Structures are given as C-alpha cells and as structure tokens.
Amino acid sequence: MKKEVVAKKGPLDRYLVQNPELAWREIDGQAAIVEPAGGTLYVLNEVGSFVWKNIEKPAKISAVAKKITTAFEVGKEQAQEDLLAFVDELASIGVLTISDSKPAAGE
Numbered sequence: 416m417k418k419e420v421v422a423k424k425g426p427l428d429r430y431l432v433q434n435p436e437l438a439w440r441e442i443d444g445q446a447a448i449v450e451p452a453g454g455t456l457y458v459l460n461e462v463g464s465f466v467w468k469n470i471e472k473p474a475k476i477s478a479v480a481k482k483i484t485t486a487f488e489v490g491k492e493q494a495q496e497d498l499l500a501f502v503d504e505l506a507s508i509g510v511l512t513i514s515d516s517k518p519a520a521g522e
Contacts (some may be wrong), residue, residue, distance in 0.1 A: 426499055427477040430514045431470040437510065439467070448510060457510060462487060463501060470511065473518050476502065 439448040446464040448457040459467055465486060469479050476498060483494040505511045 427475070427480065427495060429476055430473045430517050431466075431476060431479060431502055432473045432512045432514055432518055433467070433470055434510055434512065441468070450509075457508075462497075466498065466501065473514070475517075476513075 436452070437448050437450055439446055441447070441464065444461060444464060446459040446467040448459070448467070449455070450457075462483065465483065466479055469482055477495075480491070480495045480498045483489060483498060484491050487494075489497075502511065502513060506513050
C-alpha cells in the first residue's frame with residue numbers, strides 16, 4: 416500500500432487576510448481600525464500599521480516578515496517571531512484571519 420505524504424505548511428507559509436467588515440484610515444502614520452458593529456477602535460503602532468498596509472491584499476506571512484526586516488532594519492528571526500505573535504493577537508480578536516491558502520479575489 417502506498418501512503419501519500421503531504422508536507423505540512425509552516426506558520427510562515429500561511430496568508431494574512433484583513434477582516435473586510437472593518438473600516439480603517441491612516442492617521443499620523445498609524446492605522447486606526449474601526450469595527451462598525453461594535454464601535455471598537457484599534458490603533459496600531461508604526462510597525463503594526465506597516466503590517467496592516469502590507470496586507471490590504473492577502474499576503475504570505477514570510478513576505479511581510481521580509482519587508483519588515485528591510486524597512487525596520489531588524490533581523491529575520493526577530494521579525495518573524497514578532498510578526499507571528501502580532502498576527503496571532505489580531506486574529507484572536509477578529510481583526511484578521513490567517514489562512515493556509517491564498518483566498519480567491521473577492522473573498
């Protein structure tokens with residue numbers, strides 16, 4: 416019997432997707448994200464805002480981490496570790512989702 420082996424995706428191979436139900440604006444270099452239903456306001460710092468702007472279209476976590484290393488002169492491992500912690504926090508409150516596959520246009 417032949418068994419198929421499927422490589423499991425690592426956390427950096429997953430995609431970040433903004434919650435389309437949220438509205439946001441950039442104010443003084445910071446992303447201000449509003450949840451219209453509950454009126455909750457989230458304000459991201461400089462790095463968080465950079466991440467948010469770079470996921471206006473679904474983006475692979477590894478690609479966003481690479482952009483952080485260039486823009487903020489931080490090491491690759493530190494950027495990846497911090498980014499994973501940050502997006503896990505945002506996902507836990509419903510600001511974004513983390514997907515194993517790239518969502519189709521319009522999703």
